[in-house]
Amino acid sequence: MSANKNILVAAEDVDDTNIVRELLCKEFDQVFISTDPDxxxxxxxxxxxAVLVLAFPTLARAQSYYLGLYRLSARAHAHPHRTLILCNKAELQEVYSLCKKDHFSSYVLFWPLGYDATRxxxxxxxxxxxxxxNEAETPTTSEFAAQARRIAGLEALLEMSLTQGSEHIAAGQQVVEQSGDDIRVALDGFASRFSTQGQQQLREAEGVDISVLELLQSEFARLQTEQIDVHLRTASSALQPVSDWAKQFRQNMAPEMESVRGLQQLTETRKPLVLVVDDDAFQHKLVARLLKDAGVELMFALSSQEAMAAIHRRRPELIFMDISLPDLSGIETTRRIKAIESFASIPVVMITGHSKKDVVVESLKAGACDFVVKPFDKAVLLKKFSTLLHME
Structure with a gap:
C-alpha cells in the first residue's frame, strides 16, 4: 500500500489558505484546504x-480548531498524522513550548505572510x-523487547530438554545392560542343569544319554557367546549415536546460546515504557519518586490530547489513566485507545479518587483492566507494575 501523502491546510481566511496552498503545490501534489468551521x-x-497545516493568524484560534477537531471527530485521534502550526514571532516561544509537549508536531515562523516559506x-x-x-509495519522497541525476553528463555528450555534426553538415554543403556545380566543369569541357571551333577541327576531320573547332555551344554554356551551377547551389544551400541548426537548438539548450539544471552543482556537494559496520564503535574513527580527503582521508563501526559500524541510517538507497554482530564475523560480516552488496533492490547489502569460503581462499570466497558486509588500506595503500584508487565 502506497504511503499517505495528503496535506490539508486549515484556516479561517480563504486568501491566506490559498497562498499557503499555492506554496505547497509547488512541491506536493495532494494539497487540500478547509476554511469552513462547520x-x-x-x-x-x-x-x-498525513500532514495537517494550521494556518490560523493566532495560536488561540489554531488551538481552538484542533481541540474542536479532536473532540468532535471519531477518527482524528486514531488517524496517524503530523500537525504543523504556522505562527508569528510574538507567539514563537509559546508555540515552541506546546510542540515540546506534543500538542503539535512542529511549527514554522510564517506570519507576517511568507516570513519563512522555504522552511x-x-x-x-x-x-x-x-x-x-510510523505506518511501516515494523516492530516497536517495546514489542521487540517483549519478544526478546521470551527468546531469552530458549536456552533454559533447550538445556532442560537435552538433559532429560541424556537421562533417558542413560536409563535405556542401563535397562539394556540389566536385561543382558538377567538373560545371562537365566541361561547360566538353565545351563547348570547340564553340569556334571545335573547330568547325573537327569540320567538317573530320565535315562538320557550323557553325550546328548554334553552337546546341549556346549550349544547353550555357544548360543550365549555368539548370539545373545552379540545382540545385546548391538542394542546397547545403537543408543550410543543418540548420546553422541546430544553432546554434539549441545556443542553446536553453544555459539547460538551465547547470542541469546547477549540479546537478553541488551533486553535488560531496555526498561518497559509506562505512560501516566494525569492533569496534575505534582502527581507526575510523586509517581516518578515512588517508582524510581521500579525498573521502568516513565513518560507523562497532562491531557487526553497529549496522551494520544505520546502513544503515537512511542508505544507504551502499560498506561495509567486518570478518570478526570481537562479535555476528554479518562474513560473516553481509554475507549479511543482501545479502538485503535495497534494499541488495543495495551493494558490500561484507571486512576481514581473514588470507586463509584458506575465509574468502575464504564471504565471496564471502555477497556480498562484494573484500578488504582489516590493517594498512591507504593507497594500497590509496584505490584500492579510487576503483574501487568510480567516482571515477576
Missing amino acids: KAVQDFEQHSP LGMEVHHALRQVAL
Missing part, C-alpha cells in the same frame, strides 16, 4: 491528511517522512 470534521475525515516545505517533507516511517 465542515472542519468533515474535511479532515474526507481527506484523511514550510521542508517541515512538510519531514512530516510526511515521519508518518511513512
